[in-house]
Amino acid sequence: MELIAIKKGKILHVQAVGRLDASWSDYFTDTFLGYIRNGDHQLVINAAEIHFLSSAGIRSLVRIHKELMKLKGRLQIINANEFVISTLQMTGFGMWLTTSVIQADDESSHEIDKAEKLPENCYALPVTKPMTLKKNENWVPWKKIDPEHITHLHFPSGTFGLGIGSPVSTEAFENLLFGDYLAVCGNVVYQRPEEKSKPDYLLKLENFVPDLYAIQSLYAEGEMSHLLRFTPNEDGTPVRLSGLVKQTFSVISASQIVFVILAEIDGLVGAHLIQSPTKIEESELPTGLKMRDWLSFSGERIHAKEQALVVGIASNSFNINDSTSNQSPSSMSGLSLHAHTAVFPYQPLQNGQINLEEQVQKFLNGPPPKALLHLIEDNRPGNGLGESSFIRGAIWFAPVKPEEAKQ
Amino acid sequence: MLEISGISKTFFPQTVNEVKALRQVDLRIEEGSFTAIIGTNGSGKSTLLNAIAGTFIPDDGIIRVDGKNITEWSEYKRAQLIGRVFQNPFAGTAADMSIAENIVMAMRRGQSRPLTRAVTQKAKSEIADRVRMLNMGLEDRLDNAIGTLSGGQRQALTLLMATWLKPKLLLLDEHTAALDPKSAAKVAELTKQIIESERLTAMMVTHSMQQAVDLPDRIVMMHRGQIVEDYQKENKKRVRIPDLLDTFDRVQKRELFDETVAALLTEQYF
Numbered sequence A: 001m002e003l004i005a006i007k008k009g010k011i012l013h014v015q016a017v018g019r020l021d022a023s024w025s026d027y028f029t030d031t032f033l034g035y036i037r038n039g040d041h042q043l044v045i046n047a048a049e050i051h052f053l054s055s056a057g058i059r060s061l062v063r064i065h066k067e068l069m070k071l072k073g074r075l076q077i078i079n080a081n082e083f084v085i086s087t088l089q090m091t092g093f094g095m096w097l098t099t100s101v102i103q104a105d106d107e108s109s110h111e112i113d114k115a116e117k118l119p120e121n122c123y124a125l126p127v128t129k130p131m132t133l134k135k136n137e138n139w140v141p142w143k144k145i146d147p148e149h150i151t152h153l154h155f156p157s158g159t160f161g162l163g164i165g166s167p168v169s170t171e172a173f174e175n176l177l178f179g180d181y182l183a184v185c186g187n188v189v190y191q192r193p194e195e196k197s198k199p200d201y202l203l204k205l206e207n208f209v210p211d212l213y214a215i216q217s218l219y220a221e222g223e224m225s226h227l228l229r230f231t232p233n234e235d236g237t238p239v240r241l242s243g244l245v246k247q248t249f250s251v252i253s254a255s256q257i258v259f260v261i262l263a264e265i266d267g268l269v270g271a272h273l274i275q276s277p278t279k280i281e282e283s284e285l286p287t288g289l290k291m292r293d294w295l296s297f298s299g300e301r302i303h304a305k306e307q308a309l310v311v312g313i314a315s316n317s318f319n320i321n322d323s324t325s326n327q328s329p330s331s332m333s334g335l336s337l338h339a340h341t342a343v344f345p346y347q348p349l350q351n352g353q354i355n356l357e358e359q360v361q362k363f364l365n366g367p368p369p370k371a372l373l374h375l376i377e378d379n380r381p382g383n384g385l386g387e388s389s390f391i392r393g394a395i396w397f398a399p400v401k402p403e404e405a406k407q
Numbered sequence B: 001m002l003e004i005s006g007i008s009k010t011f012f013p014q015t016v017n018e019v020k021a022l023r024q025v026d027l028r029i030e031e032g033s034f035t036a037i038i039g040t041n042g043s044g045k046s047t048l049l050n051a052i053a054g055t056f057i058p059d060d061g062i063i064r065v066d067g068k069n070i071t072e073w074s075e076y077k078r079a080q081l082i083g084r085v086f087q088n089p090f091a092g093t094a095a096d097m098s099i100a101e102n103i104v105m106a107m108r109r110g111q112s113r114p115l116t117r118a119v120t121q122k123a124k125s126e127i128a129d130r131v132r133m134l135n136m137g138l139e140d141r142l143d144n145a146i147g148t149l150s151g152g153q154r155q156a157l158t159l160l161m162a163t164w165l166k167p168k169l170l171l172l173d174e175h176t177a178a179l180d181p182k183s184a185a186k187v188a189e190l191t192k193q194i195i196e197s198e199r200l201t202a203m204m205v206t207h208s209m210q211q212a213v214d215l216p217d218r219i220v221m222m223h224r225g226q227i228v229e230d231y232q233k234e235n236k237k238r239v240r241i242p243d244l245l246d247t248f249d250r251v252q253k254r255e256l257f258d259e260t261v262a263a264l265l266t267e268q269y270f
Helices: A025-037 A055-070 A082-090 A241-251 A288-293 A356-364 B045-053 B099-107 B121-132 B151-163 B181-198 B209-214 B233-238 B241-256 B259-268
Strands: A002-008 A011-020 A042-053 A074-078 A122-124 A131-136 A151-154 A159-167 A179-184 A187-190 A200-202 A211-221 A226-230 A256-267 A270-273 A295-297 A307-315 A330-332 A335-344 A371-375 A389-402 B002-011 B019-029 B034-039 B060-065 B082-085 B169-173 B202-205 B218-223 B226-232
Touching: A002 A025, A011 A025, A011 A055, A025 A042, A025 A055, A042 A055, A042 A082, A055 A074, A131 A256, A151 A159, A159 A187, A159 A307, A159 A335, A179 A211, A179 A270, A179 A307, A179 A335, A179 A371, A187 A356, A226 A241, A241 A256, A241 A307, A241 A335, A241 A389, A256 A356, A288 A295, A288 B259, A295 B241, A295 B259, A307 A356, A307 A389, B002 B045, B019 B045, B019 B060, B019 B226, B034 B045, B034 B209, B045 B082, B045 B169, B045 B202, B082 B151, B099 B121, B099 B151, B121 B151, B151 B169, B151 B181, B181 B202, B181 B209, B209 B241, B218 B241, B226 B233, B226 B241
Parallel strands: A011 A042, A042 A074, A131 A389, B034 B202, B034 B218, B082 B169, B169 B202
Antiparallel strands: A002 A011, A122 A226, A131 A211, A151 A211, A159 A179, A159 A211, A179 A187, A187 A200, A226 A389, A256 A307, A256 A389, A270 A295, A270 A371, A307 A335, A330 A335, A335 A371, B002 B019, B002 B060, B218 B226
16 A cells, blocks of 8 residues: 655645555554654545545544544545445444545634734733742751651642652651652642662642642743644744743743643653751761762663653743752753653644643543653763754743742 | 672773673572573673673672682583583484483583493483473484474474583573574473473573563563563563563663753653
8 A cells, every 4th residue: 555645734635555455554553653753633534545444444444544633643544445435334434425625624623813923833821810939948958858858839720840759658657758740730740769679659639739848949830822833843843941941031021830641752851869867967068979879860861751740840030949049950951940841652642732731630630650850951961962852842931930939 | 509709701801892791790599590591692692691600700700609719610520510501403412323322421421430331222212202201202312313303393302402411400591592483492391391200400592572571570670781670470470572672662762861861851741
């Protein structure tokens, strides 16, 4: 079977030539899932030269149709011959057949604030509660932890956060395992500080509000003001994290933003704790290779083709953690940026304007996260890995102002 | 059953080619257990098996079988206790001799072999019974030269020969690696079947994660001459191929964590 794809406006036309049977159905499915992954969710199959359609072929079409339904996309079949028409009609799938292509709806029925001039693929969102930021900086890294350094945080809907924390448990303070976490829309993903462990997560459910103890936290509360959809650059190169964040600063006038990214990963560079800071006995920075007893470093660009859920805070004019802070976030290509990411198995995102909370729920209710990383820009001369980058996805963001009061 | 304490081996010491193949390896293998040894190339898997088989004497450490210190025993003396199957399916058999003749030699391992008729009718009948369990139709071809068989058939016979006398310890050194996928699967299946039915104690070096997960009841992972992971009991039961790959990844990542990474993370992590 030969498949020839031509993009006409928002619709991808695919001319299929040959037999759509058990021998070719896997190839056919994989090719179409590839189109969907590339962001083509309005698909038209020109079936004039499909000579045979078996049940395996129909199963393949059903799989593609289901995938498109999840993304509010559409599958249409045109120019089908008598055999294909009768086969589809008899099996109850005549709805795909059409004599003329139905033009794609704008997949996003959003309302753009016309007063605000936004770039293409950027959407202003209604905001009733602006984003605020609180910090817990009681603990000084590498100092012995004191119970007074710990803050009890609750994450209801409309909260975002990242830092180092431990789920609430009956364990004594000395046994708490503080690891990297992120929180988004009332859900928490937490990485136990062990090399082997997978991330765990706490999801909001009815009256349950996830909470944890944190020794270091950036805690934001409010609503996202904008959504920006992004695809690879014109030359096909993936989008770097710093480049994406800089785009957000070009959209809104702010010195500091909180953001959430859902995107297909090109490569991540990061680290996570593998030993709880509660084990710090002496208040001194581990030197040289002793650091690897505390932190695991990605060592290469990892998790390509999987899906990232990133929560971050960035500043373009001053350090996120001001001069009184003891924290020193990464300075990523001119930005002060602190971001944690959870990694999920790939699932395509619907095009256009999408709702953050719905999308986050979709991922957190699907297969469990595979990893959680504190993103790093590896700028070592010669062998540095660079920074994390993404292929396509969405970034929600909002301006934030730090609050004086501590959580 | 097998107790290895602190064995080390350095090849070409104090030369530019020096290789520390084993570094203070400690390992205890229980009677009737089946252990897979996995690891990257040059991790010391086969060197460990060779140390146990007596191919060389380790620089340091002690090897005991059933409490007997065999560290200084020669390879041929250890053959009384240890059966081996190698990667090369042509290594364990004599190509010009018949299937029956090859097996008779294995049946008499460690015994005197006087100049009498080797393949008696009684022996042939016993051989046919055992060969039948391979389910390869070889019981009807006992007089054929073993060199006429495929690699998979020869390796299955080698496995049978190595276990004929129920060795105290069976060592399998990538014994399916040189076979085509179908034969490899067949020999792997026979391996598990024979080890379980004969209640043998076995160690298998393999690069196949699938075999490591499916066949043994314990997985030991080596890296740079050391044991870096040991999956036993419940941990072995729950381990899957992605877990093993993650562990390989973790071990290699740790190696990439050098002073420059430490400096980078000191600056950027907290």
